[in-house]
Amino acid sequence: MIVSTYAPILLALGVLGGSVGHGGHCSTENDHLDMFTHKFMSDCTDSAFCTAPNGTCEARNCRRDEYPFGYSVDTSLPPLCAHGSFCPDEGDGCRVLVPLGGPCQLERDEQCSEPENWMELASPYNANGSICIQSTCMYANATLGQTCVTDNTTYVELGPDGNPYTIVVSRDNCRTPYFYCDATQGVCSRSLPWGSPCSADRECEQHNCVTGICADSPETPLRVPAWQCALTILSILGAMAATCIFLTIVHKRQRFEQYTELRDYYYEQMSYRNDIIALHAAAADKITREKGAHAPR
Structure with missing residues (x-):
C-alpha cells in the first residue's frame, strides 16, 4: 500500500484522459502509460489519437473494446479489427x-x-x-x-x-494452469493442487490463493455431495407429506365441525316443527271440544 498523499495524483492521472479535442495540437512525445493505472495517455481525448509528425488530434481509426471509454451514446464507434490484426493502445489503425x-x-x-x-x-x-x-x-x-x-x-x-x-x-x-514460474529458481514448477499452502494466485491450479491456501476459483460451480442431495430430497418429500397430512386433518376437522353444525340445526328445526305441530293439534282439539259443548242436544 502507498501513502494516502498520492490519492489526488491518482484521481488526476489515473482517471482523466487528455483534453485536446479533434483537430487540436498535440505531441506524440507526451504519449505514455499512467504510472498508477497503466492506462495509455496522450494529449488527445479518449476518442482521438495524436498523429506524427503533424501533431494533430484525429479520430481513432479502430477500437479494441466492444464498448470503449470516451464515446457518447449517439457517437459512431470506430470499427473492431479483423481476425489476424489488432488495435494498438493509440487507436491509430489496425496492425498485423x-x-x-x-x-x-x-x-x-x-x-x-x-x-x-x-x-x-x-x-x-x-x-x-x-x-x-x-x-x-x-x-x-x-x-x-x-x-x-x-x-x-x-x-x-x-x-x-x-x-x-x-x-x-x-x-x-x-x-497455465499446469505450471507456474518459480521466481526464486527461475524455472517452471508444477501448479499446486487444491488445499496446498500458497503465496500467490498463480501458484495454484485454480489460480486462487485465499489466506495462504489454494482454493476453488470464485466461478467454480458448487459440487454437492450425494448424501446431501439424498437428504435434501428426503427432507422435501417429508415436508410435502407432512403438509398433505396436516391439510387432510384440518379439512376433516372442518368437515366434522360443519357436519355438527348442520346436524344441530336439523335437530333444532325438527324440534320447532314438532312443537308447532303439537300446538296446532292442541288448538284443533280445543276448538273441537268447544264446538261439541255448544252443539244443541
Missing part, C-alpha cells in the same frame, strides 16, 4: 499480429501471433497460447523445469476508505 519475439504493449497478449498448437496452450491467462511478457511476445509453452520469465505489474486503486492500495499482477510464460 506481432510474431514471436516482437514488441508488444503492456499486457496486450492479443497483439501476439498464435502458435501452431495454440489450442493446446490456450487458457484464460493468455491469448490463444501467446502472452506479452516484459513487452515481448512469447508463447506460454514452458513446462516443468524449463527456464521461464516473470513479469510483475503494479496497479494502484482507491479502496473503500479512500486510501490507495497496490495490486501486483504477476504473469509468466509457463503453460
Whole structure:
C-alpha cells in the first residue's frame, strides 16, 4: 500500500484522459502509460489519437473494446479489427499480429501471433497460447523445469476508505494452469493442487490463493455431495407429506365441525316443527271440544 498523499495524483492521472479535442495540437512525445493505472495517455481525448509528425488530434481509426471509454451514446464507434490484426493502445489503425519475439504493449497478449498448437496452450491467462511478457511476445509453452520469465505489474486503486492500495499482477510464460514460474529458481514448477499452502494466485491450479491456501476459483460451480442431495430430497418429500397430512386433518376437522353444525340445526328445526305441530293439534282439539259443548242436544 502507498501513502494516502498520492490519492489526488491518482484521481488526476489515473482517471482523466487528455483534453485536446479533434483537430487540436498535440505531441506524440507526451504519449505514455499512467504510472498508477497503466492506462495509455496522450494529449488527445479518449476518442482521438495524436498523429506524427503533424501533431494533430484525429479520430481513432479502430477500437479494441466492444464498448470503449470516451464515446457518447449517439457517437459512431470506430470499427473492431479483423481476425489476424489488432488495435494498438493509440487507436491509430489496425496492425498485423506481432510474431514471436516482437514488441508488444503492456499486457496486450492479443497483439501476439498464435502458435501452431495454440489450442493446446490456450487458457484464460493468455491469448490463444501467446502472452506479452516484459513487452515481448512469447508463447506460454514452458513446462516443468524449463527456464521461464516473470513479469510483475503494479496497479494502484482507491479502496473503500479512500486510501490507495497496490495490486501486483504477476504473469509468466509457463503453460497455465499446469505450471507456474518459480521466481526464486527461475524455472517452471508444477501448479499446486487444491488445499496446498500458497503465496500467490498463480501458484495454484485454480489460480486462487485465499489466506495462504489454494482454493476453488470464485466461478467454480458448487459440487454437492450425494448424501446431501439424498437428504435434501428426503427432507422435501417429508415436508410435502407432512403438509398433505396436516391439510387432510384440518379439512376433516372442518368437515366434522360443519357436519355438527348442520346436524344441530336439523335437530333444532325438527324440534320447532314438532312443537308447532303439537300446538296446532292442541288448538284443533280445543276448538273441537268447544264446538261439541255448544252443539244443541
